[in-house]
Amino acid sequence: MVEGGWRSLTFSNRIDPDKFFCVYEISGGKCNDTSCERQHFRQIALSDDEILVELGSVMEGDTDDARNSYRDGLRELITDMRSRKINDFETVAAEISLYRSSFFNDTSRVVRLTKGP
Numbered sequence: 001m002v003e004g005g006w007r008s009l010t011f012s013n014r015i016d017p018d019k020f021f022c023v024y025e026i027s028g029g030k031c032n033d034t035s036c037e038r039q040h041f042r043q044i045a046l047s048d049d050e051i052l053v054e055l056g057s058v059m060e061g062d063t064d065d066a067r068n069s070y071r072d073g074l075r076e077l078i079t080d081m082r083s084r085k086i087n088d089f090e091t092v093a094a095e096i097s098l099y100r101s102s103f104f105n106d107t108s109r110v111v112r113l114t115k116g117p
């Protein structure tokens with residue numbers, strides 16, 4: 001399984017590398033100081049829906065043809081999952097990742113989902 005993988009992946013897109021994380025939140029607390037200028041988890045968190053939209057909106061391919069066929073395939077995949085009533089987040093996210101890797105037939109271009117080695 002990709003424990004926390006999808007979410008940490010998307011978190012990382014929103015993290016501002018120039019900002020420190022709020023010490024209260026790092027130590028497990030919740031910062032209620034509205035003037036605090038540090039980075040907070042609530043600012044970088046995405047909902048499951050937002051993550052899926054982001055995954056689905058990534059355009060892949062080096063040419064217009066490739067991008068079109070990627071998009072068509074992705075649309076088919078999503079339609080298919082809907083018709084099979086698959087809406088659990090982990091499954092949908094994993095299927096999209098699988099689609100990406102099979103589209104390129106190149107595992108080196110698959111987004112790394114797990115943390116650490």
Ligand SMILES: [Zn+2]
Pocket residue numbers: 022023024031032033036037038040
């Ligand atoms: Zn704070």
